[in-house]
Structures are given as C-alpha cells and as structure tokens.
Amino acid sequence: xxxxxxxxxxxxxxxxxxxxxxxxxALGSTAAGLWFEVHAENYMVAGGPRLAMxxxxxxxxxxxxxxxxxxxxxxxxxxxxxxxxxxxLEARFQPFLVSEHFAWSRLGECxxxxxxxxxxxxxxxxxxxxxxxATQTALGRTILIENPSHYLALDGHTWDEIGFxxxxxxxxxxxxxxxxxxxxxxxxxxxxxxxxxxDAFPAAMVGEIxxxxxxxxPVLDLLIDSHGAPxxxxxxxxxxxxVARNGARPTLIERDTDVxxxxxxxxxxxxxxxxxxxxxxxx
Amino acid sequence: MRDFHERFAAAIAEPxxxxxxxxxxxxxxxxxxxxxxxxxxxCALLGEEMxxxxxxxxxxxxxxxxxxxxxxxxxxxEWIEEQAWTCDLPYLSDVARIERLHGEALFAADAAPLDxxxxxxxxxxxxxxxxxxxxxxxxLARSRWPTASLWLAHQDGGDLSCxxxxxxxxxxxxxxxxxxVEPIAASAHRFILSLARGATVATxxxxxxxxxxxxxIAAAFTLLLNRGAFAALTD
Numbered sequence: 001x002x003x004x005x006x007x008x009x010x011x012x013x014x015x016x017x018x019x020x021x022x023x024x025x026a027l028g029s030t031a032a033g034l035w036f037e038v039h040a041e042n043y044m045v046a047g048g049p050r051l052a053m054x055x056x057x058x059x060x061x062x063x064x065x066x067x068x069x070x071x072x073x074x075x076x077x078x079x080x081x082x083x084x085x086x087x088x089l090e091a092r093f094q095p096f097l098v099s100e101h102f103a104w105s106r107l108g109e110c111x112x113x114x115x116x117x118x119x120x121x122x123x124x125x126x127x128x129x130x131x132x133x134a135t136q137t138a139l140g141r142t143i144l145i146e147n148p149s150h151y152l153a154l155d156g157h158t159w160d161e162i163g164f165x166x167x168x169x170x171x172x173x174x175x176x177x178x179x180x181x182x183x184x185x186x187x188x189x190x191x192x193x194x195x196x197x198x199d200a201f202p203a204a205m206v207g208e209i210x211x212x213x214x215x216x217x218p219v220l221d222l223l224i225d226s227h228g229a230p231x232x233x234x235x236x237x238x239x240x241x242x243v244a245r246n247g248a249r250p251t252l253i254e255r256d257t258d259v260x261x262x263x264x265x266x267x268x269x270x271x272x273x274x275x276x277x278x279x280x281x282x283x
Numbered sequence: 284m285r286d287f288h289e290r291f292a293a294a295i296a297e298p299x300x301x302x303x304x305x306x307x308x309x310x311x312x313x314x315x316x317x318x319x320x321x322x323x324x325x326c327a328l329l330g331e332e333m334x335x336x337x338x339x340x341x342x343x344x345x346x347x348x349x350x351x352x353x354x355x356x357x358x359x360x361e362w363i364e365e366q367a368w369t370c371d372l373p374y375l376s377d378v379a380r381i382e383r384l385h386g387e388a389l390f391a392a393d394a395a396p397l398d399x400x401x402x403x404x405x406x407x408x409x410x411x412x413x414x415x416x417x418x419x420x421x422x423l424a425r426s427r428w429p430t431a432s433l434w435l436a437h438q439d440g441g442d443l444s445c446x447x448x449x450x451x452x453x454x455x456x457x458x459x460x461x462x463x464v465e466p467i468a469a470s471a472h473r474f475i476l477s478l479a480r481g482a483t484v485a486t487x488x489x490x491x492x493x494x495x496x497x498x499x500i501a502a503a504f505t506l507l508l509n510r511g512a513f514a515a516l517t518d
Binding site: 041042044045046047048049050051052068069071074075082085104105106107109110111112113114116117118119121123124127151152156189217219220222224 | 284285287288289291292295301302303304305306309310313314317346347348349350351352353354388389390391392393394419420457460461
C-alpha cells in the first residue's frame with residue numbers, strides 16, 4: 001500500500017512563532033490561514049512531551065522550521081551532527097519553509113547563543129556558499145537565509161550587504177528571509193535609510209518576511225532586536241511599503257520575551273494578514 | 284575568515300563596553316537563561332541574583348558545546364562541587380544532578396512501557412527468568428541528602444517543612460510524558476539497579492533480599508511498573 005505524507009502549505013498569509021504556553025489556545029484557534037514557526041534547535045531532542053506537542057501542532061497547521069544554530073557565516077562547514085538533527089526534523093515534520101541566518105554562533109567546540117557578525121569578504125562569500133550548499137544537500141531542498149541585525153560598524157567589509165546576499169542566493173539557489181525589524185534596527189544603529197535599503201532588497205528572492213518588536217538599549221543609542229515588545233509603527237510602515245511594491249509573502253510575527261497572551265499576538269498577526277490580503281491578488 | 288571570528292570571540296569573552304557589549308550580553312543572557320531553565324531548583328535555592336552570577340562563572344568555565352541548549356549544563360553538578368562557596372550548601376550539587384536527570388528523562392527517546400499484563404501472560408517460571416530493560420527515560424540516583432524530597436518541595440504545592448534530613452534513593456521516570464522525581468526505598472533502588480545491570484528478575488530478587496532481608500519486592504515491582512520504569516518486552 002502506498003502511504004502519502006501531506007505537507008500542509010501556507011499561502012502568503014501571516015503566522016506566529018509558536019510558544020509552548022500557547023499550545024491550548026493554538027489548538028482552539030479558528031484564524032484562517034494561520035501557520036506556526038518554531039526554532040529547530042528547541043526540538044532537536046530524542047523524544048518526550050515537547051516533540052509530541054509539535055507533532056500535534058503540525059497535524060493541524062502548516063509549520064515553518066527556523067534554525068538558529070547552524071552558524072552558516074562561520075569559518076567551518078556546519079557541524080555534521082547538528083545538520084543531521086536538522087535533516088531528521090525536516091523529514092519528520094515536512095515544514096513548508098526552512099530558514100537560517102546570515103550569522104555565526106559556533107567556533108570550534110564553543111557555541112554562542114546569538115547571531116554574531118562577520119566581515120563580508122570574498123573569502124567569506126565562498127565559505128558561506130559552501131556552508132549553504134552543505135545544508136541544502138543534507139536537507140534535499142533550498143532554504144531561506146535571514147538578514148541580521150547590526151549593532152557595530154565593522155571595518156573591513158569588501159561587499160555591501162545586499163550585493164553579498166544576492167550573490168550568495170545566485171550561487172547557492174537559496175532564497176532570502178527578509179526580517180523587516182532587523183532592517184529598522186540596523187538602519188538606526190548604523191545610520192542608513194531603512195526605506196531605501198528595503199527598496200534595494202531583491203524582492204524576487206524573498207520567500208518569507210519576519211516582523212518583531214525592538215527595544216532601546218538602556219545605555220547606548222542603539223536599538224536591540226529583542227523580540228520583546230509589540231511591533232513598532234515604523235516596522236509596520238516598512239512592511240506595508242514592501243508588500244505594496246512587491247506583493248504578499250508568508251509573514252511571521254516573532255515574540256520571544258515578555259510573551260503576551262495568544263489573543264494579543266493574534267491581533268498583530270491579523271493586522272499583518274489584512275495588509276497581505278490587500279496585495280495578495282496581484283502576488 | 285577565521286582570524287576575524289577568533290578575535291571577535293576573544294573580544295566578547297570578557298566584560299566589554301560599547302556596542303560589543305550588546306553581543307556579550309546577549310550571549311551571556313542566552314546561556315544563563317538556558318541554565319536557569321534546566322536547573323530551576325538550584326536557581327530557587329540560590330536566589331535569582333546569586334544564580335545569575337554563578338551562571339556567568341559557570342559559562343566562562345563551560346560554554347555551551349552545542350546549540351541545543353536543552354542539553355546545556357552536563358557538567359554543572361561537578362562544577363558546583365569544585366566551588367569553594369558551596370561548602371555551606373553540600374547538597375546543592377546533588378540537586379543539580381537530579382535536575383540533570385530530570386532533563387535527560389524529559390527529552391529521552393519515546394518507547395512503549397512494559398505492560399504488566401505482558402508479564403502475566405508469561406508462565407511463572409518463565410517470568411522469573413526474564414530480563415527487563417529500563418525505559419529510555421528512567422534514571423536512578425543515590426544521595427547523601429534528601430535530594431528528591433528537596434526537589435519535590437520546590438514544585439507546585441511543595442512544602443519544605445516536612446523535609447526529613449536523611450539519605451535518599453531517587454527514581455526518575457516519565458509516565459504519560461510527565462517526568463516524576465521521587466524518593467524510593469533502598470530495596471526498590473537495589474532491585475531496579477540489579478535489573479538495569481542485566482540480572483534476571485529471579486536473580487534481582489535474590490540479590491535484593493540478600494542485601495536487605497526486609498525488602499518488600501512486590502511493592503517495589505508494583506511501583507516500578509506503575510511508573511513505566513521498564514521498556515516493553517522484546518523478542
């Protein structure tokens with residue numbers, strides 16, 4: 001007998017970052033087009049209730065897998081065991097999207113739970129292309145790579161950021177995940193025009209959008225990509241601008257600290273859905 | 284490319300000012316939150332402020348070797364033991380050990396537990412000679428302190444006032460996807476340890492009764508079966 005596995009696929013609607021404390025509310029939600037994204041690393045365990053919860057969620061909603069630990073912008077190929085764990089999750093849950101970051105978080109035996117910056121040089125481009133190739137080969141599919149938040153103007157870049165991302169996508173066939181909050185945060189911190197940067201972003205390569213809130217640093221004149229506040233009006237305006245110019249994409253509301261009730265996140269998610277619906281006819 | 288990464292890692296390895304501090308703080312906050320999530324009772328015993336300082340010291344000695352932070356803290360108990368400030372809290376490292384076992388049980392592989400009915404279907408002489416494998420989530424420990432009771436006292440509805448200051452044997456199981464930590468009789472511990480080391484049921488009963496003549500084997504076996512401490516029989 002043939003067995004078929006169905007991948008639930010989301011249209012260009014808005015989803016939510018899944019929080020275990022919202023499990024019951026998520027199961028009872030009637031929001032049309034809702035989907036969920038999880039951090040892959042939180043589910044790289046052998047078994048138990050956390051995986052069982054994700055199994056239940058994935059039976060009801062399209063799922064997107066967002067990695068934070070592959071360290072694609074590191075000097076070494078992705079850790080083989082970590083990549084194998086990601087491939088197992090991908091095979092088990094059949095997510096409609098898989099994404100990672102233009103950042104690094106591992107150096108040898110030491111891991112940093114953060115998304116660290118690197119110099120955009122041709123050597124880095126070649127290594128990151130190798131790392132993305134290794135990932136896409138292990139998964140048997142293309143992935144989306146997310147633009148990072150910047151806090152530091154580094155000396156030594158030989159590529160501008162957009163040119164670098166476009167070249168990597170061209171070489172590897174990966175798509176891009178546009179994090180609009182990261183654009184707003186980086187524009188503030190490095191002093192560039194967020195709207196102009198967004199207009200120059202290669203929209204045709206964008207397979208997903210992230211929206212989140214940021215927080216001012218208590219000491220420095222910097223915005224932090226905290227995922228700990230409601231989405232700011234400036235980020236909403238940038239999102240509307242991108243969607244109006246380029247059409248709808250699956251869009252995720254991220255919230256990782258000071259997580260409010262499910263209903264409050266759903267209100268932000270419904271606002272994003274309404275903006276996407278205005279443009280999805282043309283998409 | 285590696286040179287930049289090494290210099291950057293070195294720059295955030297110590298307290299630092301300016302924008303680099305954003306990265307250092309995020310890394311440390313991530314590591315410390317993970318440690319607090321994996322060792323909530325150690326955190327409660329020390330208080331959040333003290334725990335935060337301890338977590339930074341621990342992270343400096345043992346940064347995560349894996350991005351899966353659910354597994355972070357494998358050496359926390361041993362590290363605690365080496366710290367001079369814990370001499371007034373001699374039970375703290377054992378509490379950390381139990382929390383580590385709790386985490387291992389929580390994320391252990393899924394497997395069907397042994398159905399007591401399956402033993403009933405064996406002939407009496409047959410089942411005394413059967414070997415029982417532990418369920419992947421089952422963990423055992425012995426402590427010089429009432430560590431399981433301390434752990435239980437810090438759960439919802441727990442009460443420290445009835446703590447009896449004595450040695451404890453500890454059983455960690457995961458019946459129905461909920462991790463249970465509980466003190467068990469020395470005889471029950473002896474019995475399941477014997478089985479875990481590959482003894483037949485008959486040999487485990489003999490060994491337990493030889494060491495502890497008053498052992499209530501029936502009670503121990505019933506408890507272990509109820510907790511799903513064994514994996515289903517395989518052919």
